[in-house]
Amino acid sequence: MPLVKQLDGDRNRMAGSASHRSDKEQVILDCALNLLKETGDAGLTMRKIADCAGMRLSNVQYYFKSRDDVLKAMVTRHVEECTADLKRLTREDPAPTPRARAHHLIRAGLSHGMELSDMCRIFRELWAISSRNTIVRDHMTGYYLNFSALMADFVIGEDVDPAVHDRVRSLLLPFFEGYSVTAAALPLPMEQVADMLTDLVMSILAPR
Amino acid sequence: MPLVKQLDGDRNRMAGSASHRSDKEQVILDCALNLLKETGDAGLTMRKIADCAGMRLSNVQYYFKSRDDVLKAMVTRHVEECTADLKRLTREDPAPTPRARAHHLIRAGLSHGMELSDMCRIFRELWAISSRNTIVRDHMTGYYLNFSALMADFVIGEDVDPAVHDRVRSLLLPFFEGYSVTAAALPLPMEQVADMLTDLVMSILAPR
DNA sequence: TCAGAATTAGGTCGATTGACCTACAGCGTC
DNA sequence: GACGCTGTAGGTCAATCGACCTAATTCTGA
Numbered sequence: 001m002p003l004v005k006q007l008d009g010d011r012n013r014m015a016g017s018a019s020h021r022s023d024k025e026q027v028i029l030d031c032a033l034n035l036l037k038e039t040g041d042a043g044l045t046m047r048k049i050a051d052c053a054g055m056r057l058s059n060v061q062y063y064f065k066s067r068d069d070v071l072k073a074m075v076t077r078h079v080e081e082c083t084a085d086l087k088r089l090t091r092e093d094p095a096p097t098p099r100a101r102a103h104h105l106i107r108a109g110l111s112h113g114m115e116l117s118d119m120c121r122i123f124r125e126l127w128a129i130s131s132r133n134t135i136v137r138d139h140m141t142g143y144y145l146n147f148s149a150l151m152a153d154f155v156i157g158e159d160v161d162p163a164v165h166d167r168v169r170s171l172l173l174p175f176f177e178g179y180s181v182t183a184a185a186l187p188l189p190m191e192q193v194a195d196m197l198t199d200l201v202m203s204i205l206a207p208r
Numbered sequence: 209m210p211l212v213k214q215l216d217g218d219r220n221r222m223a224g225s226a227s228h229r230s231d232k233e234q235v236i237l238d239c240a241l242n243l244l245k246e247t248g249d250a251g252l253t254m255r256k257i258a259d260c261a262g263m264r265l266s267n268v269q270y271y272f273k274s275r276d277d278v279l280k281a282m283v284t285r286h287v288e289e290c291t292a293d294l295k296r297l298t299r300e301d302p303a304p305t306p307r308a309r310a311h312h313l314i315r316a317g318l319s320h321g322m323e324l325s326d327m328c329r330i331f332r333e334l335w336a337i338s339s340r341n342t343i344v345r346d347h348m349t350g351y352y353l354n355f356s357a358l359m360a361d362f363v364i365g366e367d368v369d370p371a372v373h374d375r376v377r378s379l380l381l382p383f384f385e386g387y388s389v390t391a392a393a394l395p396l397p398m399e400q401v402a403d404m405l406t407d408l409v410m411s412i413l414a415p416r
Numbered sequence: 417t418c419a420g421a422a423t424t425a426g427g428t429c430g431a432t433t434g435a436c437c438t439a440c441a442g443c444g445t446c
Numbered sequence: 447g448a449c450g451c452t453g454t455a456g457g458t459c460a461a462t463c464g465a466c467c468t469a470a471t472t473c474t475g476a
Contacts, residue, residue: 024423040336042250046464058467059424067464121339127389128248128336131329144393166395167404173394175379178386181335184345185352186381187374196375200408232453254434265434267454275434 025063025073027053032074037121041129046070075126075136079143082119086147090154098205102155103198107190109172110197113180114190120180148173156205167204172197233271233281235261240282245329249337254278283334283344287351290327294355298362306413310363311406315398317380318405321388322398328388356381364413375412380405 031052035044046067050060064070089108095101112119130137148169156168175197179186186193239260243252254275258268272278297316303309321328338345356377364376383405387394394401 038340040249040340042248045462047462056425057464058426061465062423065465116339124332124335124339127332131324131332132246132248140389141393144390148390148393148395170394170396170401170404171383171408174383174386174390176386177389178382178384181348181385182352182356182382185349185356186378187356188378193378196378196412200379200411203408203411204404253432255432264455266437266456269435270453273435 022063024053024055024059028060028063028070029074029077032070033078033122036074036125037118040125044071071129071133072135075139078122078126079139083143083146083150086150090150098156099198099202102201103194105151105154106172106194106197106201109176110179110183110190110194113176113183116180116183123177124181144173155201164204168201171200171204232261232263236268236271236278237282237285240278241286241330244282244333245326249333252279279337279341280343283347286330286334287347291351291354291358294358298358306364307406307410310409311402313359313362314380314402314405314409317384318387318391318398318402321384321391324388324391331385332389352381363409372412376409379408379412 028049031049032044035048035052039048044067046060047057049070050057053060060070064073089105093101093104095104126136126140130140151172152165152168155172156165158165179193183190188196236257239257240252243256243260247256252275254268255265257278258265261268268278272281297313301309301312303312334344334348338348359380360373360376363380364373366373387401391398396404
Protein backbone atom coordinates (compact mmCIF):
# COMPACT_ATOMS: atom_id res chain seq x y z
CA MET A 1 0.00 0.00 0.00
CA PRO A 2 2.42 2.72 0.99
CA LEU A 3 5.96 2.44 -0.30
CA VAL A 4 6.92 5.81 -1.37
CA LYS A 5 9.93 7.70 -2.29
CA GLN A 6 12.67 5.16 -2.56
CA LEU A 7 10.97 3.63 -5.55
CA ASP A 8 10.26 6.96 -7.08
CA GLY A 9 13.79 7.53 -8.23
CA ASP A 10 14.12 4.00 -9.51
CA ARG A 11 11.04 4.13 -11.65
CA ASN A 12 11.75 7.56 -12.94
CA ARG A 13 14.96 6.41 -14.48
CA MET A 14 13.19 4.47 -17.17
CA ALA A 15 12.37 6.24 -20.40
CA GLY A 16 11.18 9.32 -18.59
CA SER A 17 7.49 8.92 -17.96
CA ALA A 18 4.55 7.45 -16.13
CA SER A 19 6.30 6.70 -12.89
CA HIS A 20 4.13 5.13 -10.25
CA ARG A 21 4.21 7.44 -7.30
CA SER A 22 2.47 6.71 -4.08
CA ASP A 23 -1.27 6.84 -3.84
CA LYS A 24 -1.20 9.75 -1.43
CA GLU A 25 1.01 11.76 -3.71
CA GLN A 26 -1.46 11.20 -6.51
CA VAL A 27 -4.34 12.30 -4.32
CA ILE A 28 -2.45 15.44 -3.38
CA LEU A 29 -1.69 16.23 -7.01
CA ASP A 30 -5.28 15.56 -8.00
CA CYS A 31 -6.47 18.02 -5.39
CA ALA A 32 -3.84 20.57 -6.33
CA LEU A 33 -4.82 20.42 -10.00
CA ASN A 34 -8.48 20.74 -9.11
CA LEU A 35 -7.84 23.70 -6.86
CA LEU A 36 -5.73 25.39 -9.52
CA LYS A 37 -8.53 24.94 -12.00
CA GLU A 38 -11.27 26.17 -9.68
CA THR A 39 -9.58 28.93 -7.73
CA GLY A 40 -6.43 29.83 -9.64
CA ASP A 41 -2.87 30.24 -8.50
CA ALA A 42 -3.88 32.41 -5.56
CA GLY A 43 -6.39 29.86 -4.32
CA LEU A 44 -3.94 26.98 -4.49
CA THR A 45 -2.76 26.77 -0.88
CA MET A 46 -1.24 23.96 1.11
CA ARG A 47 -4.11 24.07 3.57
CA LYS A 48 -6.77 23.77 0.92
CA ILE A 49 -4.91 20.89 -0.66
CA ALA A 50 -4.80 19.14 2.70
CA ASP A 51 -8.47 19.81 3.25
CA CYS A 52 -9.43 18.49 -0.16
CA ALA A 53 -7.21 15.43 0.25
CA GLY A 54 -8.55 14.68 3.71
CA MET A 55 -5.22 14.99 5.47
CA ARG A 56 -3.41 17.35 7.75
CA LEU A 57 -1.33 20.22 6.49
CA SER A 58 1.79 18.66 7.96
CA ASN A 59 1.09 15.48 6.07
CA VAL A 60 0.89 17.23 2.73
CA GLN A 61 4.16 18.92 3.65
CA TYR A 62 5.64 15.55 4.37
CA TYR A 63 5.18 14.51 0.74
CA PHE A 64 5.96 17.92 -0.75
CA LYS A 65 8.06 20.07 1.48
CA SER A 66 7.01 23.32 -0.15
CA ARG A 67 4.17 24.70 -2.21
CA ASP A 68 6.54 25.07 -5.13
CA ASP A 69 7.30 21.35 -5.06
CA VAL A 70 3.60 20.61 -5.40
CA LEU A 71 3.42 22.95 -8.37
CA LYS A 72 6.36 21.34 -10.12
CA ALA A 73 5.10 17.80 -9.64
CA MET A 74 1.61 18.82 -10.68
CA VAL A 75 2.77 20.39 -13.93
CA THR A 76 5.03 17.47 -14.72
CA ARG A 77 2.20 15.00 -14.33
CA HIS A 78 -0.32 17.16 -16.18
CA VAL A 79 1.71 17.60 -19.34
CA GLU A 80 2.52 13.88 -19.36
CA GLU A 81 -1.17 13.10 -19.23
CA CYS A 82 -1.98 15.55 -22.01
CA THR A 83 0.67 13.96 -24.19
CA ALA A 84 -0.74 10.53 -23.41
CA ASP A 85 -4.20 11.76 -24.39
CA LEU A 86 -2.94 12.85 -27.78
CA LYS A 87 -1.13 9.55 -28.33
CA ARG A 88 -4.33 7.70 -27.51
CA LEU A 89 -6.24 9.84 -29.99
CA THR A 90 -3.76 9.22 -32.77
CA ARG A 91 -3.80 5.48 -32.16
CA GLU A 92 -7.57 5.29 -32.15
CA ASP A 93 -8.15 6.85 -35.52
CA PRO A 94 -7.04 4.86 -38.55
CA ALA A 95 -8.33 7.33 -41.13
CA PRO A 96 -6.63 6.58 -44.43
CA THR A 97 -6.06 10.07 -45.83
CA PRO A 98 -4.16 13.05 -44.44
CA ARG A 99 -7.27 15.17 -44.82
CA ALA A 100 -9.41 12.77 -42.80
CA ARG A 101 -6.78 12.51 -40.09
CA ALA A 102 -6.31 16.27 -39.98
CA HIS A 103 -10.03 16.86 -39.72
CA HIS A 104 -10.39 14.34 -36.94
CA LEU A 105 -7.50 15.85 -34.98
CA ILE A 106 -8.71 19.40 -35.52
CA ARG A 107 -12.25 18.64 -34.43
CA ALA A 108 -10.92 17.06 -31.26
CA GLY A 109 -8.54 19.93 -30.60
CA LEU A 110 -11.08 22.67 -31.15
CA SER A 111 -13.85 21.03 -29.17
CA HIS A 112 -11.70 21.32 -26.06
CA GLY A 113 -11.46 25.06 -26.49
CA MET A 114 -15.09 25.37 -27.49
CA GLU A 115 -16.41 24.09 -24.19
CA LEU A 116 -13.83 25.74 -21.92
CA SER A 117 -12.82 22.31 -20.72
CA ASP A 118 -10.99 21.56 -17.51
CA MET A 119 -7.82 21.20 -19.52
CA CYS A 120 -8.15 24.68 -20.96
CA ARG A 121 -8.77 26.26 -17.58
CA ILE A 122 -5.67 24.58 -16.23
CA PHE A 123 -3.58 25.72 -19.16
CA ARG A 124 -4.72 29.30 -18.69
CA GLU A 125 -3.42 29.16 -15.15
CA LEU A 126 -0.18 27.55 -16.26
CA TRP A 127 0.42 30.19 -18.91
CA ALA A 128 0.10 32.86 -16.27
CA ILE A 129 2.36 31.03 -13.85
CA SER A 130 4.95 30.31 -16.52
CA SER A 131 5.46 34.04 -17.02
CA ARG A 132 7.13 34.06 -13.62
CA ASN A 133 8.30 30.50 -13.10
CA THR A 134 11.16 29.12 -15.15
CA ILE A 135 10.51 25.49 -14.29
CA VAL A 136 6.88 25.65 -15.32
CA ARG A 137 7.82 27.52 -18.47
CA ASP A 138 10.37 24.88 -19.44
CA HIS A 139 7.87 22.10 -18.87
CA MET A 140 5.33 23.86 -21.05
CA THR A 141 7.82 24.49 -23.84
CA GLY A 142 8.97 20.87 -23.79
CA TYR A 143 5.39 19.70 -23.84
CA TYR A 144 4.52 21.91 -26.80
CA LEU A 145 7.58 20.80 -28.75
CA ASN A 146 6.63 17.18 -28.32
CA PHE A 147 2.92 17.72 -28.76
CA SER A 148 3.20 19.64 -32.01
CA ALA A 149 5.57 17.06 -33.47
CA LEU A 150 3.16 14.26 -32.58
CA MET A 151 0.31 16.11 -34.26
CA ALA A 152 2.24 16.63 -37.47
CA ASP A 153 3.41 13.02 -37.45
CA PHE A 154 -0.17 11.86 -37.16
CA VAL A 155 -1.49 14.00 -39.97
CA ILE A 156 1.26 13.69 -42.57
CA GLY A 157 3.61 10.98 -41.31
CA GLU A 158 7.15 11.38 -40.15
CA ASP A 159 9.05 11.10 -43.38
CA VAL A 160 7.73 13.93 -45.46
CA ASP A 161 9.52 17.13 -46.35
CA PRO A 162 10.74 18.53 -43.00
CA ALA A 163 9.76 22.04 -44.07
CA VAL A 164 6.16 20.93 -44.56
CA HIS A 165 6.26 19.15 -41.23
CA ASP A 166 7.44 22.33 -39.53
CA ARG A 167 4.75 24.42 -41.16
CA VAL A 168 1.99 22.08 -40.05
CA ARG A 169 3.30 22.21 -36.49
CA SER A 170 3.56 25.99 -36.64
CA LEU A 171 -0.02 26.29 -37.78
CA LEU A 172 -1.82 23.76 -35.61
CA LEU A 173 -0.20 24.36 -32.24
CA PRO A 174 -0.75 28.13 -31.99
CA PHE A 175 -4.20 27.87 -33.47
CA PHE A 176 -5.38 25.25 -31.00
CA GLU A 177 -4.10 27.14 -28.00
CA GLY A 178 -5.42 30.44 -29.25
CA TYR A 179 -8.80 28.99 -30.13
CA SER A 180 -9.29 27.96 -26.52
CA VAL A 181 -9.25 31.58 -25.40
CA THR A 182 -10.99 33.20 -28.37
CA ALA A 183 -13.66 30.65 -29.35
CA ALA A 184 -16.45 32.65 -27.74
CA ALA A 185 -15.55 35.71 -29.81
CA LEU A 186 -15.29 34.10 -33.25
CA PRO A 187 -17.96 34.72 -35.86
CA LEU A 188 -17.89 31.13 -37.15
CA PRO A 189 -19.18 28.03 -35.34
CA MET A 190 -16.65 25.38 -34.46
CA GLU A 191 -17.53 23.11 -37.35
CA GLN A 192 -16.80 25.78 -39.91
CA VAL A 193 -13.58 26.73 -38.19
CA ALA A 194 -12.55 23.08 -38.25
CA ASP A 195 -13.33 22.84 -41.97
CA MET A 196 -11.39 26.01 -42.69
CA LEU A 197 -8.38 24.89 -40.70
CA THR A 198 -8.43 21.51 -42.40
CA ASP A 199 -8.37 23.23 -45.77
CA LEU A 200 -5.46 25.38 -44.64
CA VAL A 201 -3.48 22.35 -43.53
CA MET A 202 -4.12 20.70 -46.88
CA SER A 203 -2.96 23.82 -48.67
CA ILE A 204 0.33 23.47 -46.82
CA LEU A 205 0.65 19.82 -47.84
CA ALA A 206 -0.05 20.57 -51.52
CA PRO A 207 0.87 24.16 -52.30
CA ARG A 208 -0.24 25.42 -55.62
CA MET B 209 -0.28 58.36 -23.50
CA PRO B 210 -3.47 58.37 -21.45
CA LEU B 211 -6.33 60.10 -23.22
CA VAL B 212 -8.58 57.14 -22.79
CA LYS B 213 -10.64 57.69 -19.73
CA GLN B 214 -11.68 61.27 -20.35
CA LEU B 215 -14.85 60.22 -21.99
CA ASP B 216 -16.19 58.25 -19.08
CA GLY B 217 -18.17 61.04 -17.54
CA ASP B 218 -15.88 62.13 -14.76
CA ARG B 219 -15.52 65.52 -16.34
CA ASN B 220 -19.06 66.77 -16.06
CA ARG B 221 -19.19 66.17 -12.36
CA MET B 222 -20.55 69.03 -10.26
CA ALA B 223 -17.74 69.54 -7.80
CA GLY B 224 -14.67 71.34 -9.00
CA SER B 225 -11.20 69.81 -9.41
CA ALA B 226 -12.67 66.57 -10.67
CA SER B 227 -9.53 65.96 -12.72
CA HIS B 228 -7.61 65.37 -9.50
CA ARG B 229 -9.64 62.32 -8.89
CA SER B 230 -9.07 61.14 -12.44
CA ASP B 231 -5.33 61.54 -12.16
CA LYS B 232 -5.08 59.50 -9.01
CA GLU B 233 -7.35 56.86 -10.44
CA GLN B 234 -5.06 56.56 -13.43
CA VAL B 235 -2.01 56.21 -11.22
CA ILE B 236 -3.74 53.49 -9.25
CA LEU B 237 -4.70 51.62 -12.41
CA ASP B 238 -1.17 51.98 -13.79
CA CYS B 239 0.21 50.42 -10.64
CA ALA B 240 -2.40 47.69 -10.61
CA LEU B 241 -1.64 46.72 -14.19
CA ASN B 242 2.07 46.69 -13.49
CA LEU B 243 1.62 44.55 -10.41
CA LEU B 244 -0.59 42.12 -12.29
CA LYS B 245 2.05 41.79 -14.96
CA GLU B 246 4.94 41.34 -12.55
CA THR B 247 3.43 39.30 -9.76
CA GLY B 248 0.20 37.85 -11.09
CA ASP B 249 -3.28 37.80 -9.68
CA ALA B 250 -2.06 36.63 -6.29
CA GLY B 251 0.47 39.43 -6.05
CA LEU B 252 -2.03 42.14 -6.91
CA THR B 253 -2.98 43.42 -3.46
CA MET B 254 -4.45 46.69 -2.32
CA ARG B 255 -1.45 47.38 -0.11
CA LYS B 256 1.05 46.85 -2.92
CA ILE B 257 -0.99 49.11 -5.17
CA ALA B 258 -0.95 51.79 -2.49
CA ASP B 259 2.77 51.33 -2.01
CA CYS B 260 3.48 51.61 -5.72
CA ALA B 261 1.19 54.61 -6.09
CA GLY B 262 2.72 56.39 -3.11
CA MET B 263 -0.47 56.61 -1.13
CA ARG B 264 -2.06 55.02 1.87
CA LEU B 265 -4.12 51.89 1.67
CA SER B 266 -7.19 53.76 2.84
CA ASN B 267 -6.70 56.26 0.07
CA VAL B 268 -6.68 53.61 -2.63
CA GLN B 269 -9.82 52.24 -1.04
CA TYR B 270 -11.34 55.68 -1.24
CA TYR B 271 -11.11 55.57 -5.04
CA PHE B 272 -11.90 51.88 -5.42
CA LYS B 273 -13.79 50.46 -2.53
CA SER B 274 -12.76 46.88 -3.18
CA ARG B 275 -10.03 44.97 -4.92
CA ASP B 276 -12.55 43.73 -7.44
CA ASP B 277 -13.40 47.29 -8.43
CA VAL B 278 -9.76 47.92 -9.23
CA LEU B 279 -9.70 44.79 -11.36
CA LYS B 280 -12.76 45.78 -13.34
CA ALA B 281 -11.56 49.30 -14.04
CA MET B 282 -8.11 48.02 -14.94
CA VAL B 283 -9.42 45.53 -17.48
CA THR B 284 -11.79 48.08 -18.99
CA ARG B 285 -8.99 50.54 -19.53
CA HIS B 286 -6.53 47.93 -20.79
CA VAL B 287 -8.71 46.52 -23.55
CA GLU B 288 -9.59 50.06 -24.63
CA GLU B 289 -5.91 50.85 -24.98
CA CYS B 290 -5.19 47.67 -26.92
CA THR B 291 -7.97 48.49 -29.35
CA ALA B 292 -6.58 52.00 -29.75
CA ASP B 293 -3.16 50.50 -30.49
CA LEU B 294 -4.59 48.42 -33.29
CA LYS B 295 -6.44 51.39 -34.74
CA ARG B 296 -3.24 53.37 -34.71
CA LEU B 297 -1.44 50.56 -36.51
CA THR B 298 -4.08 50.31 -39.20
CA ARG B 299 -4.02 54.05 -39.79
CA GLU B 300 -0.26 54.19 -40.06
CA ASP B 301 0.14 51.67 -42.82
CA PRO B 302 -1.11 52.68 -46.26
CA ALA B 303 0.00 49.49 -48.02
CA PRO B 304 -1.86 49.20 -51.30
CA THR B 305 -2.49 45.44 -51.51
CA PRO B 306 -4.28 43.06 -49.17
CA ARG B 307 -1.18 40.89 -49.06
CA ALA B 308 1.04 43.77 -48.00
CA ARG B 309 -1.42 44.88 -45.34
CA ALA B 310 -1.85 41.33 -44.07
CA HIS B 311 1.87 40.84 -43.85
CA HIS B 312 2.36 44.08 -42.00
CA LEU B 313 -0.39 43.27 -39.52
CA ILE B 314 0.84 39.72 -39.01
CA ARG B 315 4.40 40.77 -38.41
CA ALA B 316 3.24 43.24 -35.81
CA GLY B 317 0.93 40.73 -34.16
CA LEU B 318 3.47 37.93 -33.99
CA SER B 319 6.32 40.09 -32.78
CA HIS B 320 4.35 40.80 -29.62
CA GLY B 321 4.13 37.10 -28.84
CA MET B 322 7.70 36.47 -29.90
CA GLU B 323 9.18 38.71 -27.25
CA LEU B 324 6.76 37.86 -24.44
CA SER B 325 5.80 41.52 -24.28
CA ASP B 326 4.14 43.23 -21.37
CA MET B 327 0.87 42.99 -23.19
CA CYS B 328 1.15 39.23 -23.51
CA ARG B 329 1.98 38.78 -19.85
CA ILE B 330 -1.05 40.80 -18.91
CA PHE B 331 -3.29 38.83 -21.22
CA ARG B 332 -2.08 35.56 -19.74
CA GLU B 333 -3.18 36.79 -16.34
CA LEU B 334 -6.49 38.01 -17.71
CA TRP B 335 -7.22 34.69 -19.39
CA ALA B 336 -6.72 32.95 -16.09
CA ILE B 337 -8.85 35.45 -14.19
CA SER B 338 -11.60 35.33 -16.81
CA SER B 339 -12.09 31.64 -16.12
CA ARG B 340 -13.55 32.65 -12.79
CA ASN B 341 -14.74 36.22 -13.30
CA THR B 342 -17.72 36.90 -15.51
CA ILE B 343 -17.09 40.61 -15.83
CA VAL B 344 -13.52 40.13 -16.97
CA ARG B 345 -14.61 37.39 -19.36
CA ASP B 346 -17.25 39.62 -20.93
CA HIS B 347 -14.76 42.44 -21.38
CA MET B 348 -12.33 40.06 -23.06
CA THR B 349 -14.95 38.63 -25.39
CA GLY B 350 -16.13 42.08 -26.38
CA TYR B 351 -12.58 43.16 -26.98
CA TYR B 352 -11.85 40.14 -29.18
CA LEU B 353 -15.03 40.62 -31.19
CA ASN B 354 -14.09 44.20 -31.95
CA PHE B 355 -10.39 43.50 -32.42
CA SER B 356 -10.84 40.68 -34.90
CA ALA B 357 -13.32 42.70 -36.94
CA LEU B 358 -10.88 45.62 -37.10
CA MET B 359 -8.13 43.32 -38.29
CA ALA B 360 -10.23 41.84 -41.06
CA ASP B 361 -11.43 45.31 -42.09
CA PHE B 362 -7.86 46.47 -42.37
CA VAL B 363 -6.66 43.55 -44.47
CA ILE B 364 -9.56 43.07 -46.86
CA GLY B 365 -11.87 46.05 -46.37
CA GLU B 366 -15.35 46.07 -44.93
CA ASP B 367 -17.43 45.37 -47.99
CA VAL B 368 -16.20 42.01 -49.18
CA ASP B 369 -18.01 38.71 -48.92
CA PRO B 370 -19.02 38.41 -45.24
CA ALA B 371 -18.08 34.73 -45.24
CA VAL B 372 -14.53 35.61 -46.26
CA HIS B 373 -14.44 38.33 -43.64
CA ASP B 374 -15.50 35.83 -40.98
CA ARG B 375 -12.88 33.31 -42.04
CA VAL B 376 -10.09 35.86 -41.87
CA ARG B 377 -11.18 36.86 -38.36
CA SER B 378 -11.42 33.21 -37.33
CA LEU B 379 -7.91 32.54 -38.53
CA LEU B 380 -6.02 35.61 -37.36
CA LEU B 381 -7.42 36.08 -33.88
CA PRO B 382 -6.84 32.57 -32.51
CA PHE B 383 -3.48 32.32 -34.20
CA PHE B 384 -2.18 35.59 -32.73
CA GLU B 385 -3.28 34.72 -29.22
CA GLY B 386 -1.99 31.17 -29.47
CA TYR B 387 1.32 32.25 -30.94
CA SER B 388 2.00 34.35 -27.87
CA VAL B 389 2.06 31.25 -25.69
CA THR B 390 3.66 28.79 -28.10
CA ALA B 391 6.22 30.86 -29.98
CA ALA B 392 9.12 29.42 -28.01
CA ALA B 393 8.12 25.90 -28.99
CA LEU B 394 7.66 26.36 -32.72
CA PRO B 395 10.20 24.96 -35.17
CA LEU B 396 10.02 27.98 -37.47
CA PRO B 397 11.36 31.46 -36.79
CA MET B 398 8.88 34.28 -36.62
CA GLU B 399 9.57 35.54 -40.11
CA GLN B 400 8.72 32.20 -41.68
CA VAL B 401 5.60 31.86 -39.57
CA ALA B 402 4.54 35.33 -40.69
CA ASP B 403 5.10 34.40 -44.33
CA MET B 404 3.14 31.19 -43.94
CA LEU B 405 0.26 32.90 -42.21
CA THR B 406 0.17 35.58 -44.87
CA ASP B 407 -0.07 32.91 -47.54
CA LEU B 408 -2.89 31.24 -45.64
CA VAL B 409 -4.81 34.49 -45.40
CA MET B 410 -4.39 35.02 -49.12
CA SER B 411 -5.61 31.51 -49.81
CA ILE B 412 -8.79 32.45 -47.95
CA LEU B 413 -9.21 35.59 -50.02
CA ALA B 414 -8.74 33.76 -53.31
CA PRO B 415 -9.69 30.09 -52.88
CA ARG B 416 -8.76 27.80 -55.70
C1' DT C 417 10.70 -9.52 17.66
C1' DC C 418 12.19 -5.09 17.71
C1' DA C 419 14.95 -0.97 16.14
C1' DG C 420 14.40 2.38 12.93
C1' DA C 421 12.10 4.34 9.06
C1' DA C 422 7.78 6.04 7.27
C1' DT C 423 3.73 8.37 8.26
C1' DT C 424 0.28 11.11 10.82
C1' DA C 425 -1.36 14.39 14.38
C1' DG C 426 -1.52 18.74 16.31
C1' DG C 427 0.18 22.50 17.02
C1' DT C 428 3.15 27.55 16.73
C1' DC C 429 5.10 31.40 14.43
C1' DG C 430 5.56 35.79 12.03
C1' DA C 431 3.73 37.82 8.01
C1' DT C 432 0.22 39.36 5.04
C1' DT C 433 -4.30 40.12 3.48
C1' DG C 434 -9.07 42.97 2.51
C1' DA C 435 -12.45 45.31 4.78
C1' DC C 436 -13.59 48.56 7.89
C1' DC C 437 -13.28 52.56 11.02
C1' DT C 438 -12.34 57.22 12.98
C1' DA C 439 -10.14 61.59 12.68
C1' DC C 440 -9.18 65.61 10.34
C1' DA C 441 -7.72 69.10 6.91
C1' DG C 442 -9.21 71.87 2.98
C1' DC C 443 -12.75 73.68 0.43
C1' DG C 444 -17.01 76.02 -1.39
C1' DT C 445 -21.90 77.06 -0.16
C1' DC C 446 -25.65 78.51 2.38
C1' DG D 447 -20.05 80.79 10.98
C1' DA D 448 -22.02 76.26 10.42
C1' DC D 449 -22.42 72.71 7.18
C1' DG D 450 -21.27 69.11 3.80
C1' DC D 451 -18.23 67.06 0.68
C1' DT D 452 -13.67 65.37 -0.97
C1' DG D 453 -9.37 63.61 0.00
C1' DT D 454 -5.78 61.90 3.21
C1' DA D 455 -3.84 59.72 7.40
C1' DG D 456 -3.42 56.10 10.55
C1' DG D 457 -4.93 52.25 12.69
C1' DT D 458 -7.71 47.76 13.94
C1' DC D 459 -9.56 43.42 12.98
C1' DA D 460 -10.26 38.47 12.02
C1' DA D 461 -8.76 35.45 8.62
C1' DT D 462 -5.37 33.16 6.21
C1' DC D 463 -0.95 31.96 4.63
C1' DG D 464 3.69 28.84 4.33
C1' DA D 465 7.13 27.14 7.00
C1' DC D 466 8.52 24.85 10.85
C1' DC D 467 8.42 21.91 14.99
C1' DT D 468 7.63 17.93 18.18
C1' DA D 469 5.48 13.90 19.46
C1' DA D 470 2.85 9.94 18.55
C1' DT D 471 1.82 6.05 15.67
C1' DT D 472 2.27 2.59 12.06
C1' DC D 473 4.88 -0.14 9.23
C1' DT D 474 8.98 -2.95 7.63
C1' DG D 475 12.93 -5.68 7.34
C1' DA D 476 16.57 -8.20 9.46
